[in-house]
Amino acid sequence: MTLLETQKLTRAYGGVVAVSEVDFEVEQGLITGLIGPNGAGKTTLFNNITGLDVPTSGTVQFKGKNITGKNAHTICRMGIARTFQNIRLFKELTVLENVMLGRHFKVGRSASTGRLATALKSFFSMEEEESIMREHALKWLSFFHLEHLVDELAKNLPYGHQRELEIARALATEPSLLFLDEPAAGMNPQETDALMKTIRKIRSLGITVVLIEHDMKLVMNICDTITVLNYGQNIAQGTPSQIKRNPLVVEAYLGKEDA
Ligand SMILES: Nc1ncnc2c1ncn2[C@@H]1O[C@H](COP(=O)(O)OP(=O)(O)O)[C@@H](O)[C@H]1O
Numbered sequence: 001m002t003l004l005e006t007q008k009l010t011r012a013y014g015g016v017v018a019v020s021e022v023d024f025e026v027e028q029g030l031i032t033g034l035i036g037p038n039g040a041g042k043t044t045l046f047n048n049i050t051g052l053d054v055p056t057s058g059t060v061q062f063k064g065k066n067i068t069g070k071n072a073h074t075i076c077r078m079g080i081a082r083t084f085q086n087i088r089l090f091k092e093l094t095v096l097e098n099v100m101l102g103r104h105f106k107v108g109r110s111a112s113t114g115r116l117a118t119a120l121k122s123f124f125s126m127e128e129e130e131s132i133m134r135e136h137a138l139k140w141l142s143f144f145h146l147e148h149l150v151d152e153l154a155k156n157l158p159y160g161h162q163r164e165l166e167i168a169r170a171l172a173t174e175p176s177l178l179f180l181d182e183p184a185a186g187m188n189p190q191e192t193d194a195l196m197k198t199i200r201k202i203r204s205l206g207i208t209v210v211l212i213e214h215d216m217k218l219v220m221n222i223c224d225t226i227t228v229l230n231y232g233q234n235i236a237q238g239t240p241s242q243i244k245r246n247p248l249v250v251e252a253y254l255g256k257e258d259a
């Protein structure tokens with residue numbers, strides 16, 4: 001079943017067409033890879049799907065609903081989460097607080113009227129909400145075996161753990177679809193291996209994963225299907241073995257990896 005689909009999605013910045021009439025499909029339950037040279041439009045495509053940017057033209061459908069141009073908060077609430085190419089953590093907050101904020105972003109707060117009774121009620125429901133958030137956050141931190149680091153400041157974590165923390169924060173919004181922008185960037189081989197196992201574990205929870213990645217070992221190992229962008233265009237999609245043998249892809253991207 002198709003979970004998400006773009007149709008002729010285009011994003012132009014003045015004269016630069018970063019994404020050009022891209023049809024991109026995400027099948028529910030699979031790990032989809034999005035690859036291509038630097039500047040191919042991969043992050044722009046993510047941004048235009050997740051509400052950080054608005055397409056110039058074209059559409060995005062999620063679970064059969066048109067979500068084109070909706071804001072990031074709304075899209076998050078509908079069940080789409082993401083991480084960023086450059087880690088975006090609250091470095092001065094603790095590990096636990098970072099993950100709780102992920103959850104908060106999804107749940108939000110209802111406005112209080114300012115009257116005392118309402119304010120008190122809202123205070124106690126906030127307390128309750130906070131303990132639920134804490135539980136959820138701890139659940140995801142133990143998923144990454146980070147529970148012993150809950151009180152550590154995010155900035156003190158080793159790089160690999162910071163990347164995991166960012167994924168934990170995204171998962172705390174309880175998404176059905178997770179976008180990862182270069183999750184292995186800067187990781188050492190052991191960290192990358194651990195990440196590979198984690199992404200498979202995320203899929204086994206029934207969460208659909210789309211990842212941008214340059215580490216071809218990781219991509220070819222864990223992706224069920226791969227889409228290739230080049231100069232903003234979708235030039236190929238298929239299984240890892242089909243993509244490896246596709247002459248257009250070898251010419252545009254994979255060939256250069258060997259050089
Ligand atoms: N906000 C922006 N303003 C102007 N140009 C942009 C902006 N964002 C991306 N671009 C351009 O769009 C193209 C695609 O960029 P990007 O999506 O980051 O590529 P990738 O993630 O595949 O490396 C690049 O040429 C980049 O310079």
Ligand SMILES: [Mg+2]
Nearest residue numbers: 042043044085
């Ligand atoms: Mg990018």
